[in-house]
Amino acid sequence: MDLDFTAEEEAFRAEARAWLATRVPAAPLPSLETAEGFSAHREWERTLSADRWSVVSWPERYGGRGASVLEWLIFEEEYYAAGAPGRVSQNGINLLAPTLLEYGTDEQLARILPPMASGEVIWAQAWSEPESGSDLASLRSTAVRTDGGWLVSGQKTWSSRAAFADRAFGLFRSGRSGTEATKPHHGLTYLMFPLDAYGVTVRPIGRLDGKPAFAELFLDNVFVPDRDVIGEPGQGWRVAMSTAGDERGLTLRSPGRFTAAADRLTALWRSSADPSDTALRDRVADAVIGARAYRLFAYAGASRTAAGETIGAGSSLNKVFWSELDIALHETALDLLGPYGELSDTAGEAPAHGRWAEGYTFSLAGPIYAGTNEIQRDIIAERLLGLPKGRR
Template identity: 40%
Template sequence: MKLGFSASDEAFRAECADWLKGQMAGEFKDIKGITQLTAMPERRKEWEQQLGAHRWGCIGWPVEWGGRAATLAQQVIFAEEYARAGIPGRINHIGVELAGPTLLTFGTDEQKRRFLPDIAAGRTIFCQGFSEPGAGSDLASVRTKGHVENGEWVVNGQKIWTSLAHISDWIFVVTRTTEGSQGPKGLSFLMMPLDQPGIEVRPIRQINGDAEFNETFFTDARCPQDSLIGAPGDGWRIAMGLLAFERGVSTLGQQMGFRTELDDIIAAAKATGKSADPVIRQRIASAQTGLNLMRYGALRMLSNTDHSAIDGAALTYKIQWATWRRALGELAMDILGQSAEVAAGDAYKWDVLPNLYLYSRADTIYGGTNQIQRNLIAERGLALPREPRG
């Protein structure tokens, strides 16, 4: 495991940092510091295209598909500098971090030609169709069904918590395509266009006033038969490979965002006088220690040469950062006190730290609840006996 960077890596850091800071001080200064994922979607799409035009959109991809063939160290550096520059989260992170790597690993050459250039250029935005009302963390329980009809896949069912579906162009969907199948067997992985009569997207209003998540309904929704990734019934294996990519280099950029939040909390503690409270000081120290441990753990996780499978370290990362950040949100509110409970402007226009608290309540739920993560760690990481299935 390498904890430092070479001289050439640091030269690359300077290059990407200069470019990112220049963009945030120039043409795209209006998006700097945005924290809500749904804010200014059209400008954010323009930013995705700017990244793509300069080959910064997916630097780890091969050059032939719009990337830079960047090393793992360079990808980590870019993710860190991206967050350090105060740039809002990528609205096409699902396309860049999940759909793209899945296509690179499991897609055909024709599928790569169809999708990858537009993802890299920021022209095609993807969202994820995994969770359902009765199949949240338990992906193997999906009930959305698909079948082939006249050379097309026809899909019926419902997905939920589809982040940014309302501004996306395509959705990848895990659907049950073998009649009578149960559990992980009989599932298939489809790429579907969202702009069609058979798909309806309804927003879900969150506790912080944002509407990042959606319900997505499929009523005889269609996609070409060759939009199937892998073979029919191979959807579980591909979905598990995709989830391994989710624990990729973006985790280091995520941690840089956490670093900014912790710095804001320290500044608030000094401004309110709470920094003199020994209990608050201890909690801040614990948060700092936890953040350092997460960084070392992420570097260890990324040192695994097989990024197509979830190893033991990757299994622990989600529950680690989600639990840490939930406690960070609670610390922010304890430091700010009652003033944090009233928005200064319009309804639900929260400042950064109250918004952190509200959003962090979901961290231990989405992407696999803490309870499910513990089961995964026990069963897949420690090879303990599986829970009885009723």
């Protein structure tokens, strides 16, 4: 058993580090949840992809480097240690692309992945509806068969990035009730559509700090051609849920984010904390330990994956762990900042260019998105521990 990197992996790390050292902006970009920040982050995606750093784990033909899971982990460590910007393309890269790579046609892959890699097309997700959150399979938006495609209608909400994004992907009910739709998760179709298509209305929604981080989508007979359906019509639930269920928890938020944040927290604590305040010290230590545990857990997963094993529902463990770690880590930072902890990231005197404030607001959503932590705990209990299903 070892934690050693090969010479190739070390070289990969060195190459990433050297590139990032010259390219990462000295000051953080404006929040990606604003119009100005969104376009600055899109520009950054272009910079990344020009040197093939935007999607290192993808095949080379789509703009990646064919990196292994371990190399991807290494890249992410370097990326966040360098203080590089958040990824405005994350919904596409982390959620849509793995689905496409599993279910997409060659035509779809060739058409959709390269502009996703370059930031030319930024994707939003369109899962939740006003009456369908955790109970996603109860969704009501419809896709009705028409000549050469589908007419999509309904209302989607809490669509991350949709205020400024170009396209969206999501699930729609295509089966008629009483036939295919004997169970709620039957008769759903996974499809993609432009947010500026005829019949789409986007209403941005402010998140807790007011920034339009997500939006409501009103869809009125939006035409979606057949080529923008992923997988078989009616099989959308299986397509969406398989989205590398194996890896989603990991790829969504890599350990590198948290090890870098824990390092910054430790530096903040050393420079500003009262050494006799052992309660704060313990919280800093817990953040350091938690980030370390997540990194090692990911290494173990990468190691087992490389040996041909599957991870399965274990991704739910990741998601609960990092989302709670993220909040605890940022709350500790805000406590260390004392009177400056309350300042918004937009305040001129916000410490660290508002990084802690922005990170805290972002962290609060972690236990909610990508399947609430309550749903994840149900999955852990039922699929990993074998406890019986029951009422939620």
